[in-house]
Amino acid sequence: MGVFYETIPDSLRPWMLEQKMLWVGTAPLSGSGHINISPKGGQQFGIIDERTFWYMDLTGSGVETHAHLHEPGNGRICVMFMAFVGPPKIVRLWGDGRPIENGTPEFDAFVEEHKVKIIPGSRSIIMVDIHQCATSCGYSVPYYEFKGHRTILDDHFAKKDAKYREGNEAESMDRYWAWKSQLSIDGLPGMKRGYDFAQKNKVAPLKKMIGPYAPSSPRTASRIEPIHLLLVLFLGIVIGGAMALSVVTPERLQALQRKGQLL
Template sequence: MGVFYETIPETLIDWIRAQNVFWVATAPLSGSGHVNVSPKGGKYFGVLDERTFWYLDLSGSGNETISHLIEPGNGRITIQMNEFKRAAPKIVRLWGHGLVLPRESKDFNHFVESQDLHDMLRELPGHRSVIIVDIHQVGSSCGFSVPYMDHAGFRTTLNDVYAKKDKKFREGNKDESMERYWSYKNSWSIDKLPGLPNVVAYGKRNKIEPITKMVGPRAPQTHPYTKLDSNIMIFMMIVWSFLAGVLITLHFETLLGLITDFVPPAMIDLLTQAIPQTKA
């Protein structure tokens, strides 16, 4: 039977910290966008308090989570964990809003210092950001259908790949920089939402063409913030401004009567001094 809480119960905090894998779910605001679910393995996460969960975001070919979290008006995120041992079955979900702390940013460095993560980061040269989850709801449900599974160990492949990449970069191969990798792989989500601003800017500055992430007729054809789209938006603003000016000119007295009760007299005087010039 499901139980809900406004914060993480003290009885669940140690259980959460003991997990070896969890899932992160996010989605764009658009109804035509794609929901993303990412598995996270390794002891690169923690619980700061009853309302705050965090994890170290490692580099990869995708950046859906980051794009969704930084999308204006979005930030929604769900963390899910499961009990796989032969203990009481359990599924725990943490609902909240996520904050992205980009690598080497002031907030990132402050967090690393406060949590003493320096040794961890030295072992993980491919780290990309820290994700902070501000939790507003916690759910615990039965998990009766979740299978038993034993933990055989953590894969080291991803960390090994970035360790080799970091070594080549330090030896002088600038093409192996993480910035170049991020610009190629992480500039856009599969729905063409932008990645971190510094990543997009680096790619543009160095003329790095981002990887194509979706194929077929349903794949987005253009970035949402292309020059063409900007020109269209500017044109629409000009048209609307012109129409608003015409409306005010033709119906000034009527509009003035409607707002007299809500606008201070000084403002009314300013309007009557400015608008008649156009009205005439």
């Protein structure tokens, strides 16, 4: 059955590092926003210490994880592994996530220090500060035979990068990130590098939702309306006045009445 830990136990590390894929789950703060679950293929991830996990985020058409982790007051993330061969097992990591975007000094330093292999499609390193780790049975997870990793994504961005280096500016990763990694499906800012490039170069974001659920403005957490602030202020005045009167003694009240200061 399930066992919970505050850190990643040493007994789980070898198994985790052998896995061929993982899943990450995030969500915006708004109740009307959309939860996101993303599969991550490949073994481009690692464990720095018992409380720190990372994985390489590759470029795609979505940018939900970035948007949720960048959202002020958010940062919640869950990472999940599951066994498809051998004894059944599911491992989850809960924590606070932070994207370290490609092109920043912190990204370059991390790649150098940890000898991380990057490709043209490498978008960010996602750092996870873990506050809970758990195992569960995984008894209903089916068996699957691993045959190999797909290279389609790597090949696509390698060709795109080659065209850019030959002088085709339209093939730049910055322009691609500005188009597809600018906003989440809820209209929240996604990759900072892509968002900044889009604002400077007037690149319109990819339209990601249709119909009544397509956002007309960013879906953010509910804010306090002005009318609520006025009600709080009014109640404060009433309560303050009542408290002030409650401390006036009968003698003081009679003295004020005699002086005509209180009708």
